[in-house]
Amino acid sequence: MERxxxxxxxDAPEVTAVLSESGLRRMVGSAKIMRCQLEHLAKLAEQPNIHLHVAPFRCRAVAALAYPFIRFRVPAANANTPALEFVFVEQLTNGDYLDSPNEVEEYSVLWSGLLGAALDPVESRELLLFIAAEFE
Incomplete structure (x- = not known):
């Protein structure tokens, strides 16, 4: 629970996430567990520091949906140091941290496309609750 x-x-961090509708509908556990988890996500999405987006089935295909990754941006500690930006890419048996400017830029472009295709936070929260209700 501490996590x-x-x-x-x-002083919570700013978090923006894009979830695929297919992942939200994939049954893990019982219907009750699914409903509770989706309602929990919807509740978290009410926080001002959490920006949750859903890429619905109807959105255009975006390459980023096929490549799970996490993009990190750690603000600069002071005016004399740059922000730290890197990407974590998931793979079947491990993951890689990418920090070269070119690689970070490529994933930044993927991220922008993904955000552009996904629903906005309000629509995403509504879809989360709609899907949760289907698990009654």
Whole structure:
């Protein structure tokens, strides 16, 4: 539970995530567990520091949906140091951290396309709750 508090504490980090509708509908556990998890995500999405987007089935295909990755941006500690930007790419048996400017830029372009194709946070939250209700 301590890890969950990171997102809701006073100095919580800014988090933006894009989830695929297929991942939200894939049954993991019971219908009750699915409903509770989706309702929990919808509740988290109410936090001002959490920006949750859903890439619905109807959105145009975006290459980023096929490549799970996490893009990190750590603000600069002071005016004399640059922000730290890197990407974590998931693979079947391990993951890689990419920090070269070219690689980070490529994933930044993928990220922009993904955000452009996904629903906005309000529509995403509504879809989360709609899907959760289907697990009644």
């Amino acid at each position: 969950q508090n990171v997102l809701t504490k006073a």
